[in-house]
Amino acid sequence: MRVLDINLEEYGAKKALVQKLKSMGMPTPKTEHYRYFGIRPILDKEYIPYSPPIQSIEEADHIEIVDGTVTKAPKSIFVEFLTNPKVDDSHYDQIYYINHLLVDKTIHFELEKDMELKIVQKFTKTGTFVPYRIKISVHPGINAKIEEEFIVYAEESLYFYGYDIDLAKDSVLQLLQNRVTGLSSFAQIAPHSVRCDKNSEFRLFTFDFGVAKTLHNYHITLEENAAANANHVIFAKEEARLGNTFHIENRGKDSRTHQFSRNILKDRARGIFDGLLIVKNPAKYSAIYQDSKTILLNDGAYMVSKPQMEIYTEYISEATHGSTTGQLDEEALFYLRQRGIAKEQAKEMLVLSFLDEIFEKLGDEKIKKEFIELYEERE
Amino acid sequence: MSTMMKIENLHAKIGDKQILKGIDLEMFKGKVHAIMGPNGAGKSTLSKAIVGHPDVEVTEGKIIYKGKDITNWEPEERALEGIFMAFQHPVEIPGVNNAYFLRTALNAKRKHLGLPPLNAAEFLRLLKEKIKELGMREEMIHRSLNEGFSGGEKKLNEILQMEILEPDFVILDEIDSGLDIDALKKVSEAINKMRTPDRTFMIITHYRKILDYIEPDFVHVLKNGKVLKTGGIEIVDALEKEGYKIFEEA
Numbered sequence: 001m002r003v004l005d006i007n008l009e010e011y012g013a014k015k016a017l018v019q020k021l022k023s024m025g026m027p028t029p030k031t032e033h034y035r036y037f038g039i040r041p042i043l044d045k046e047y048i049p050y051s052p053p054i055q056s057i058e059e060a061d062h063i064e065i066v067d068g069t070v071t072k073a074p075k076s077i078f079v080e081f082l083t084n085p086k087v088d089d090s091h092y093d094q095i096y097y098i099n100h101l102l103v104d105k106t107i108h109f110e111l112e113k114d115m116e117l118k119i120v121q122k123f124t125k126t127g128t129f130v131p132y133r134i135k136i137s138v139h140p141g142i143n144a145k146i147e148e149e150f151i152v153y154a155e156e157s158l159y160f161y162g163y164d165i166d167l168a169k170d171s172v173l174q175l176l177q178n179r180v181t182g183l184s185s186f187a188q189i190a191p192h193s194v195r196c197d198k199n200s201e202f203r204l205f206t207f208d209f210g211v212a213k214t215l216h217n218y219h220i221t222l223e224e225n226a227a228a229n230a231n232h233v234i235f236a237k238e239e240a241r242l243g244n245t246f247h248i249e250n251r252g253k254d255s256r257t258h259q260f261s262r263n264i265l266k267d268r269a270r271g272i273f274d275g276l277l278i279v280k281n282p283a284k285y286s287a288i289y290q291d292s293k294t295i296l297l298n299d300g301a302y303m304v305s306k307p308q309m310e311i312y313t314e315y316i317s318e319a320t321h322g323s324t325t326g327q328l329d330e331e332a333l334f335y336l337r338q339r340g341i342a343k344e345q346a347k348e349m350l351v352l353s354f355l356d357e358i359f360e361k362l363g364d365e366k367i368k369k370e371f372i373e374l375y376e377e378r379e
Numbered sequence: 380m381s382t383m384m385k386i387e388n389l390h391a392k393i394g395d396k397q398i399l400k401g402i403d404l405e406m407f408k409g410k411v412h413a414i415m416g417p418n419g420a421g422k423s424t425l426s427k428a429i430v431g432h433p434d435v436e437v438t439e440g441k442i443i444y445k446g447k448d449i450t451n452w453e454p455e456e457r458a459l460e461g462i463f464m465a466f467q468h469p470v471e472i473p474g475v476n477n478a479y480f481l482r483t484a485l486n487a488k489r490k491h492l493g494l495p496p497l498n499a500a501e502f503l504r505l506l507k508e509k510i511k512e513l514g515m516r517e518e519m520i521h522r523s524l525n526e527g528f529s530g531g532e533k534k535l536n537e538i539l540q541m542e543i544l545e546p547d548f549v550i551l552d553e554i555d556s557g558l559d560i561d562a563l564k565k566v567s568e569a570i571n572k573m574r575t576p577d578r579t580f581m582i583i584t585h586y587r588k589i590l591d592y593i594e595p596d597f598v599h600v601l602k603n604g605k606v607l608k609t610g611g612i613e614i615v616d617a618l619e620k621e622g623y624k625i626f627e628e629a
Contacts, residue, residue, distance in 0.1 A: 330433070335470045338430055339484035339540065340458035340491070349483070353474025353523075 001129065003043045003098070003158070011101050017087065021097045033093060033245040036272050036304040037215050042187045047129035047158055054081055054105060062118035063109070067125050067154075068132030068161065070107055078112065081105035085135050085164060088193035092247050093217040096191035099160045102131040106164070111138045111173075116145045121161075123154040123186065131160040138200075140168040147176045152186050152212070159188045162216075167200040167226075174203040178367060180374065181212035184239060188214040196226035198252065204230040205362050208242040209374050215243045215272065222283075224252030231358045232261040235371060236269035236301075243272025243304070250283040261292040262355050265301035274306040277321070281312045290321035295328055295354055297347075348375060380407040383445065383548055383579040384429070390439035390604075391428045398424040400604035401440070406548075406597075409576040413590055414583045415615070416601035417623045422583045423467070425601070426550045429581075430464045431457050444548065459491040461547030465537035465554050472524040477536070478506060480524050485543055509542050513569055531562035538569045549573070551582045555589040567592030587615050600626045 004026060008018045029040050052068030057079060060072035073079050085106040088096065100106075111117070123130075138144055167173055181188075196202050200223075208214065220228050228248055236242045248257050263271040277288040288311075294303040307321040328350050336346035352359075352372070359368045382405055389402040398421045406412045416422050427435045429442060431454040441450045449457055472480075486496040497505070506520055515535055525533050534554055541549060551570070555563055570580065570593050582593060590598075590612065598614040600607045600623070607626045608614060617625060 329470070329472075332470045332472050334432060334454060335466065335472070336475075336480070336484075337454040338458050338464055338466075339480075339544065340455050340487040341480075341484055342455055342487065343453070345483070345487075346455075349475055349480070350472070353472055356474030 001049045002046055003129065006098065006102070008101075014101055017097050017101045020089070021094060021101065024094045024097070027094045031094070033217055033274060034215070036270065036274075037241055037243060038213070039189075042158060042189070042213065045158070048125075048127055050125055050128045050130045051104065052130065052132050062120055064120045064122065065107070065134075066122040068130050074117070076113075076115070077117070078110040080108045082108050082135060085133070088164065088195070088219055091191060091193055091219045093191040093219070095160060095189050096162065096193065096217070096219070099131055099133060099162060099191060102160070103133045106133045106135050108135040108137070111136065111142055111144045114143045117147070119146060119148045120151065121148060122151045123157065123159055125154050125157055127156045128154065129158045129160075133162055133164065135164040135166075136173075137166045138168060138171040138173050141170045142168075143172040145174040145176070148178060150179045150181060152181050152183055154186055155183055156185045157187065160190070161188070162191045163194070165192070165194040165202070167194070167196045167202055169197045170199045171197075172201045172203070174205070176205045176362070176364070176367075177207065177216075178370070179206065179208050179210070179214065180370065181208075181210035181214060181242075184211045186212040186214075188212070189217075190214070191217040192219070194218065194220040194228075196220065196222045196228065198224045198226060201227045201229070204228070205358070206230075206232045206244060207367055207371070208233070208244070209235045209371060210242065211236070211238045211240045211269075213241045215241075215245065218244065218246045218248070220246065220248045222248070222250050222252060222255035222257065225254045226252060227256040228258070230257070230259045231361055232259075232273065233355055233358055233371075234261075234263040234265070234271040234273070235374065236263075236271050237266045238269060239267070240269040241272070242269070243274070245272065246275040246277075248275070248277050250277070250279045250286040250288060253282060253284040254286065255283055256287045258289045259291070260358060261305070262358055263292070263294040263303055263305075264297065264351055264354070265294065265303055266297040268300040268302075270302045270304065272304045274304065276308045276310065279309075279311045279313055279316060279319070284313055284315040285317050286313070287316070287318035288320075289318060292323040293354070294325040295351065296325065297328070348372070351375065380410070382406070383408045385443040386440070387443065388440035389425075389428060389437065389442065391424060391435050391437045393424060393434050393436070397438070398604050399428065402601075402604070402606055404599060404606055406579050406581060408579055409574075410596040411574070411580040411582060411593060413595035413598045413615070414581060414601060415585070415598060415618065420601040421604040422601055423552060426464060426552050426581070426583060429457075429550060430454055430462060455487075459488055462550070463541055463544060463546030463548070464550040464552060465534070465541060467553040467556060469525050469533045469537055471526045471528075473526045475524045477522055477524050478503065478520040481506065481540060481543055484540070488544055506543065509539055513539055513542070514565060515539065530557040531559065534558055534562065534566055538566055541573065542569065547577060548579045549581070551580065553583055553585070555584055555586060563589060564592065587619060590615055602626065
């Protein structure tokens with residue numbers, strides 16, 4: 001099957017989704033958030049279709065999802081499968097609706113108490129198209145951390161997946177997405193929707209390390225006094241296209257968005273940071289901040305950095321955005337070499353110093369070590 | 380006197396501009412060589428050529444150090460063989476911890492010398508001792524390299540690095556610029572302590588003051604990319620009275 005051949009008429013039962021998709025049209029290379037990703041060859045390709053089955057869940061200390069099927073979960077997590085989950089009706093990505101259209105049962109996790117949870121996602125099917133969705137509901141006042149880890153064996157495959165996250169009032173969710181993709185023929189498009197109710201906070205850390213073609217499209221809405229702190233690192237090599245796009249809407253007053261993106265690109269890799277921060281008219285006294293910096297390690301690498309803001313209120317506490325793309329600082333490199341540090345090691349020190357701000361915020365040495373291993377391995 | 384470095388007919392350019400036009404200079408073990416000259420004479424280019432800065436292209440001539448031709452060596456190879464430059468404007472590198480950087484540099488040198496690396500505790504002990512001697516604040520070692528340091532602190536940090544790395548050939552590129560009198564004294568005292576029969580200093584300066592504290596054995600005057608005059612401290616006296624015009628090329 002080709003994704004572009006999906007016949008919308010076959011999905012009459014999901015009328016609202018079909019209508020939405022018809023009004024938006026199918027994604028094309030000219031669709032703004034796909035403009036630099038190269039979506040056509042991915043959607044044009046023939047795949048074996050696969051619908052993840054539901055199976056019995058083995059008890060474990062973490063959640064394991066293999067090709068869209070939950071195989072393991074802790075006993076303390078309430079897992080169910082939703083036939084008609086509530087869908088974000090203002091997502092900007094067509095594939096968000098296609099993804100929901102193709103999924104019969106959405107995986108649903110309820111977070112009812114403070115917790116730290118690990119989700120291991122395994123992608124194993126070769127030559128296959130796998131769509132699935134995950135909904136996470138964070139109950140009021142809950143403080144939770146989720147760490148998502150990728151294990152990728154799937155060659156020549158396309159995965160559609162994404163989170164629908166509901167943060168109830170006064171809740172906090174830290175989502176760490178550690179996406180290491182070591183196969184160049186692996187493709188993934190992941191539209192996410194995050195709704196932050198009053199006084200809630202969504203902390204997002206995304207680490208995209210690898211050589212694959214992946215794009216994550218986040219629609220995040222913030223009600224009164226809600227906050228989104230989003231931090232992103234891309235380290236792309238070879239022919240990789242790794243990217244994140246965002247529409248973050250400050251809808252309630254005193255809401256805050258802070259977004260940092262740090263990117264290191266090598267070979268002919270392409271990184272995408274396309275973030276639109278929107279302050280709606282009722283969102284008085286909101287603060288938005290966006291900062292994207294990129295280092296290109298050689299001439300063939302390419303960064304698409306588009307920090308953007310749309311502000312529809314006169315009363316705003318902060319609105320700052322900036323973007324820089326450059327090479328490693330030659331004077332700093334020379335300074336380190338003049339002290340006897342080998343060129344490659346000096347480069348690594350500078351790259352790490354560039355990412356340090358985000359590693360510091362996360363306070364997780366493991367991710368830093370993984371980055372160093374990956375950096376050294378392929379350098 | 381035993382030769383540490385011999386520079387022969389050195390021509391070098393930065394971009395399209397020919398700056399060094401035939402430098403001949405011999406520097407000796409255990410001696411302090413002061414390099415003076417007007418702005419644009421080529422002093423900094425000479426120091427950059429010695430340390431292998433990528434901006435400088437040597438077009439003719441050679442640099443012999445400890446009997447080896449190092450003209451085309453990589454900067455880190457020269458550093459590991461004992462060439463150290465205290466920078467006029469040390470770069471700030473946010474995110475690179477001062478102590479981590481210095482331990483990496485020291486262990487690179489120890490590896491080059493066939494010595495085992497110092498572990499974190501051993502290194503910290505050494506570093507704290509040196510910091511105390513230099514009268515630096517201890518918290519500076521945990522900060523990012525030169526980030527937010529005052530001008531004086533940056534220069535002291537260069538001296539700290541020199542003390543830790545114990546080089547054989549030290550270039551002090553306008554180490555006195557931007558230092559108040561107390562800081563200059565402190566830096567000079569530290570340098571004087573480092574003077575040994577096996578170590579050579581090359582001090583680039585515009586001013587006499589530092590040479591009152593660190594007495595040079597030789598003074599070389601550069602102008603238009605050449606060494607015009609070599610002598611003793613009396614050259615500095617003459618320069619103070621008459622300026623560089625007294626050493627015009629014949």
